[in-house]
Every structure is written in C-alpha cells, then in structure tokens.
Amino acid sequence: MTIRVLRPEVAARIAAGEVVERPASVVKELVENALDAGATRIAVEVAGGGLDSIRVSDDGCGIEPAELETAFARHATSKLDDGEDLSLIVTLGFRGEALPSIAAVAEVQAVSRPSHCQAAAYLRLSPGAPSQQGTKGAPVGTSVTVRHLFARQPARRKFLRSAASEASAVAAVVTHCALAHPEVRFSLVMDGRQSLATTGSGYLRDALSAVYGPEVAGAMLEVRPAARARLDEATTAKGAVSVAGMVSPPHISRAGRGYISLFVNRRCIQNRRLTYAVEEAYQGMLMVGRHPIAALDLRVPYEEVDVNVHPTKAEVRFRDESAVFGAIQRAVRQALLTASPVPGGDPGQPPGPAFALAGQPAMPPLWEHGLKLATRATAGIAGVIDAASPSTAAPAVEPPAATPAQTLPVLRVIGQFGGVYIVAEGPDGMYLIDQHAAHERVLYERFLQQRRQRSPPVQGLLEPVALELAPGHGALLAQEEEALREYGFDVEPFGDGAYVLRALPRSLAGGDLRQTVGGFLDLMQNEEGGDGRDRVAMSLACHGAVRAGKTLALDEMRELIQQLEESEAPQTCPHGRPTMIHMSADVLAREFGRR
Ligand code: ADP
Numbered sequence: 001m002t003i004r005v006l007r008p009e010v011a012a013r014i015a016a017g018e019v020v021e022r023p024a025s026v027v028k029e030l031v032e033n034a035l036d037a038g039a040t041r042i043a044v045e046v047a048g049g050g051l052d053s054i055r056v057s058d059d060g061c062g063i064e065p066a067e068l069e070t071a072f073a074r075h076a077t078s079k080l081d082d083g084e085d086l087s088l089i090v091t092l093g094f095r096g097e098a099l100p101s102i103a104a105v106a107e108v109q110a111v112s113r114p115s116h117c118q119a120a121a122y123l124r125l126s127p128g129a130p131s132q133q134g135t136k137g138a139p140v141g142t143s144v145t146v147r148h149l150f151a152r153q154p155a156r157r158k159f160l161r162s163a164a165s166e167a168s169a170v171a172a173v174v175t176h177c178a179l180a181h182p183e184v185r186f187s188l189v190m191d192g193r194q195s196l197a198t199t200g201s202g203y204l205r206d207a208l209s210a211v212y213g214p215e216v217a218g219a220m221l222e223v224r225p226a227a228r229a230r231l232d233e234a235t236t237a238k239g240a241v242s243v244a245g246m247v248s249p250p251h252i253s254r255a256g257r258g259y260i261s262l263f264v265n266r267r268c269i270q271n272r273r274l275t276y277a278v279e280e281a282y283q284g285m286l287m288v289g290r291h292p293i294a295a296l297d298l299r300v301p302y303e304e305v306d307v308n309v310h311p312t313k314a315e316v317r318f319r320d321e322s323a324v325f326g327a328i329q330r331a332v333r334q335a336l337l338t339a340s341p342v343p344g345g346d347p348g349q350p351p352g353p354a355f356a357l358a359g360q361p362a363m364p365p366l367w368e369h370g371l372k373l374a375t376r377a378t379a380g381i382a383g384v385i386d387a388a389s390p391s392t393a394a395p396a397v398e399p400p401a402a403t404p405a406q407t408l409p410v411l412r413v414i415g416q417f418g419g420v421y422i423v424a425e426g427p428d429g430m431y432l433i434d435q436h437a438a439h440e441r442v443l444y445e446r447f448l449q450q451r452r453q454r455s456p457p458v459q460g461l462l463e464p465v466a467l468e469l470a471p472g473h474g475a476l477l478a479q480e481e482e483a484l485r486e487y488g489f490d491v492e493p494f495g496d497g498a499y500v501l502r503a504l505p506r507s508l509a510g511g512d513l514r515q516t517v518g519g520f521l522d523l524m525q526n527e528e529g530g531d532g533r534d535r536v537a538m539s540l541a542c543h544g545a546v547r548a549g550k551t552l553a554l555d556e557m558r559e560l561i562q563q564l565e566e567s568e569a570p571q572t573c574p575h576g577r578p579t580m581i582h583m584s585a586d587v588l589a590r591e592f593g594r595r
C-alpha cells in the first residue's frame, strides 16, 4: 500500500465526524459560538429533529464581513492567539473546528452583522458546490442555518435514531445551556412549536422555572458557593473549587439522571463520576431508582481543568477529580441539611414559605451573588457531613453561621389518627406524621451515630446460640461481616451453613433470637442501594421502629416528635419517603372556602 496524504475534503469530512455526531452537536456548537459572541438572546429553531434544518440566531457581536469566509476555514478562530496558553481558555470555543465541520456535512448559510455595519453579509456553502456571498438586511448579530445534515453521509445518518430522539437530544442541549446562562434569553422552537423560553433575567430560579415549571423551581434548594475545598491541599495551596447552583429537595425526584446539569466554569459537561457525587449527597433521602434535579456550576481555576480532551469539549479532565467530587458532595449535602422543607399537603403550593416564588423579593442573580445568600447553616454541620462521607477529604467548609437551622417548627401533638398517623399543630398549620417513618428516621440517625462513636449498645449472650440460616442470609452475613460487627453483631461460621451468635445489637435482643435475626436479615436483604453500613442501620431502624397500627399514648407521641425535631433530616425516612405532610393554614382556609 502506498501512503498518501488525504485530499482536503476527505480529511475535513473525517475530522467533521468527530465534532458533529448528531444534530444536537451542531446546536451545541452554534449556541456556544453565540454565547462566546456575548449574545443576550439566542433563538434555536429545528425541524425534523434537526435533520431537516437547524437555525441558531443571536444578537451578539457579529462577524466582520471580510472575515465571514475565514470563519469557515479549518482551525480559524478569533479566540486563541498563536502561542497562547491553552490552559487558560475562557471562551467555550477555541479549536476553530465547528463551522468548517458543519459545512463539511451540511448546507450552511451564515448571515452576520456587526453593530457598526449597515447591512449584514451572508455566505452560503454547500458541500462540493461553489460558495455564494452577498449582503442583505438583517438585525445586528449572527444567524446560522444548517440544512440537510448528513445528506451525503448515509452511513452516519443510519447511526442516528429517530427524529423524535434527535429532537430530545437537541432539547437537552438547549436546556443545559439555558440553565448554565440564566442571563441569556433562550428560545427553542421545534417543528413550529415553542418548547422552551427563558426570561434571561439572570436568576437561576427563573431559568429552572421555564424548564421544570414554577412548583419545582420554587422548591429548589440553593447550593452556596461557600463550601470551598482546596484542591490538592496537602502539596500546594493552589486554587480552589467552589460549587454554586440549585438542587431539588428530597421529595422532588425523577426516574432518570438526565435532570442533573453540571457545568464547569459555565461550560456544560458530562461526567458520570461527578453526577454520582450529586446523587451520593442524597444518601438515605431518595427512594431507590429515583434521582434528583440539579443545576450546578463548578468554579474551578482554569489551570486546574483541561477542556481540550475531546473535539466536542463535553468531556473535561480535572487535575484532581477527587477534590472536585468531594466539594460537590459536601456542598449539596449541606444544602439539603440546611434547608429541608416539609412536603406540603397541596401539591400546587411550593413547600414552606422560605421557598415560595410568589410575593417573595426576587433573589439576586445566583451566579454573581450566591455568597450573599448564605443566611442559614447548621451549627456543627461540617462534622456531620464529614462523618457521613468518610471517603472524602476533610472538609474545608467555611465556619458555620451562628444560627442553627430550624428544620422543623416546634409541634404540638393533638392526637393519633387510625393508629398510624400523629396529628400535630405547628405555627403555620397542621401536620400529619407517619409514626413508623418518623421513628425510623430517629432510630436510623441514632444507630449511625453510635457506630461512628464506636459505642453501639451490645447484648452479649451467656450461651452462644446456634443459627441455621437460609443460604441467602449466609452470603449476606459473609459479605457484610465487617459492617455487622460495627453495629454489635458477633457471628461466626460453624460450617455447613450453621453459625454461632455470641452477641448482637441490644435493640434486637429478647424473644426468639433465631427468629429475630432471621427477620432482620430479611429486612437487610430487601434494602437496596447504600453501602453495607447504611443498610444495617436502615434495617435496625425499620426493625425497631413502632409499627403502623400501634396505639400510642400522648406522651409517647410527644417524645417521638421531639426526637424528630432534633434529627438532621426530619422530613424523610431513611428510604426517602416523607415522614410528614403539612397543610398550611392558608390551604385549609381555601379548602373550606374561607377565602
Ligand atoms: P471556535 O468557536 O472554536 O473559534 P468556530 O468554527 O466555532 O470556532 O467559529 C470560528 C470563528 O467564527 C469564531 O472564532 C468566531 O470568531 C466566529 N463566529 C462563529 N460564530 C459566531 C457568532 N455567532 N457570532 C460571532 N462570531 C462568530
């Protein structure tokens, strides 16, 4: 075989394949160009999932008429000087590849007018045909129209999914960009229908409202950029990462991970590990299979992150990813523990007055003034977070504010309903509390704490008890041996599926031990998710918690509510189900037609 240099058109098409994988990649590149151009309005229109046509228009700085053709030349960029330090890139684009790549696989028309020009210049490019140029009337800014994407690349077209799924990928890209840039007014029209319109007010909550609706937006919790973790603390004092944005409270969740939007210095990225960091922060608060909603911007010093890993720039590499992981997890956890609203009885109402949209003074733009909003923090929260995530580095959380979080108001017990719920009154209405779920929460936190302090109450047995366990239980014992030991179990295999039990957590002592331990292991087998230690605590809590159907004396209920008030996350049981429903005085008055 002779080695030949590829013809430029062929080389261009190969390179284009890396940047332009599907319609959504075209949209992403064009929107990023508009953002780099300083646009305050960006309109995206697509037809047929973007395969028929895509148009992105902006009101940004425009392209000089004399440079319009150059913009479509390979490696032509205005964003990087020769010899400039690649590690200090602040624009979204820098490779000068997007426009030529798009033009290699589609028909493109660019119309652009800088503010000092009276008219716009246009350029039409079609693969394999001569280009056309001219002037026409158009507003200041740039508009790029892309038609018949991959019409001449049948192989690539075959790899694409249906127009509907390409359309949803486009919507996801625009949504992420709109959340990363609440100060820009985004509009997305698909096949003639408006599917997203943000206000461009600069408030993240407004952008969330446009995407997820006012109820969800109203309930979202703020993640403060205060939780700073120093990168690579041990060796250098260089740089710091901070996390700002919003996350959903535990009672609002989704069935997929696609609602977690992560940005690095406001660049949309994909990173499974960091997505997992967000989820980890909800440990014990969300039901299995449920995922949070989040929009989080990581501010990382430019030299700590490499954005030039892949042509699509969606992947980035951190110098110290573990530090970033820890910073996200702690910041989200802190937001969840600091402001934990009680689920409202009326789904139409944002839960808790602190999170209401209506009648509240608008919050200052999050990205600029996030720090100023740092109003509440739990005393000693750093310790709690640290203990809950032993795998992460010691937190460099800023000193907590003086006022402790009032996660639950003081409640007065009125009575019991159906042997299942406790009825209580608070300063702002009525609360129905699930007695089993509430007790589970209290016990769960107690067991975790006793394990942390290495002081679990243990019942030693004078006479060891021989256990004959089901095969599944034996495997569970073997697998979680260490976690079980930390809570006070002393079990030893005796051969042939038999075990001797010498000690067990005191909460399980009494009665028929074989039956109790079997029942406990059943519970543990059913606990999905979480690590072994968490599952032991959840199972002990479930086993020990008062059952639904048990009549409680007023004093017992008062005691339970008081303990619940003192817990860290009183609003959910360890599985993430709500412990209580709140009916505000307003809602009740409305239901009774009093207003
Ligand atoms: P890059 O963004 O990496 O520089 P592109 O191929 O995406 O490369 O764009 C090439 C150049 O065209 C940009 O550097 C910029 O100068 C100009 N350009 C592209 N889109 C726009 C736009 N919407 N507004 C203003 N200038 C633009």
Ligand code: MG
Pocket: 029, 032, 033, 092, 093, 094, 096, 098, 099
């Ligand atoms: Mg670009």
